[in-house]
Amino acid sequence: MIPGFIVLQAEEAESFFDSGVWWFFTRMSIAVLAGLWLALIYWVYKDARRRVADPLMVWVAVAAAAFPFVGPLFYAILRPPEYLDDVMERSLEIKAREMEVRQREQAMGGAVGTCPACREPVRDDFLICPKCRRELKVACSGCRKPLDPDWRICPFCSVEVGSRMGAGEDMFA
Ligand SMILES: [Zn+2]
Numbered sequence: 437m438i439p440g441f442i443v444l445q446a447e448e449a450e451s452f453f454d455s456g457v458w459w460f461f462t463r464m465s466i467a468v469l470a471g472l473w474l475a476l477i478y479w480v481y482k483d484a485r486r487r488v489a490d491p492l493m494v495w496v497a498v499a500a501a502a503f504p505f506v507g508p509l510f511y512a513i514l515r516p517p518e519y520l521d522d523v524m525e526r527s528l529e530i531k532a533r534e535m536e537v538r539q540r541e542q543a544m545g546g547a548v549g550t551c552p553a554c555r556e557p558v559r560d561d562f563l564i565c566p567k568c569r570r571e572l573k574v575a576c577s578g579c580r581k582p583l584d585p586d587w588r589i590c591p592f593c594s595v596e597v598g599s600r601m602g603a604g605e606d607m608f609a
Pocket residue numbers: 551552553554555556565566567568569570
């Protein structure tokens with residue numbers, strides 16, 4: 437004996453699945469999922485073209501994206517982090533900066549650094565910054581070559597840097 441209300445509920449449920457509402461709901465869901473699937477493939481194609489230089493690899497990415505929903509997710513994780521345009525722009529920028537440094541070095545006649553005080557370009561062998569008078573190098577007391585202030589000995593003539601007496605000091609020691 438099946439209680440009457442269960443039979444009634446089952447009939448109601450059946451009529452719901454047969455109804456136009458259910459039919460409409462399932463068709464709409466399928467259409468939305470299919471649209472999303474196509475949109476994701478298109479997105480992967482557009483994105484890969486901006487990030488991947490090799491056209492074959494672009495199509496590999498698109499083929500992988502055709503695997504519903506998991507494909508685009510994997511693509512999003514594994515894709516190159518930068519746009520090709522940005523990579524190109526940066527390499528051009530670096531080249532331009534290198535050229536600028538080389539031109540500056542040619543103009544100044546030697547390897548160029550920057551004054552730590554005023555950021556003025558200064559030659560590596562300058563003793564004093566010509567702009568702000570900051571002491572950059574110390575002239576060796578023996579050979580007059582420019583030395584770093586924290587060097588203890590001249591690498592050119594092996595005179596002790598601390599000794600202001602110069603090369604003749606040894607004679608008095
Ligand atoms: Zn300076």
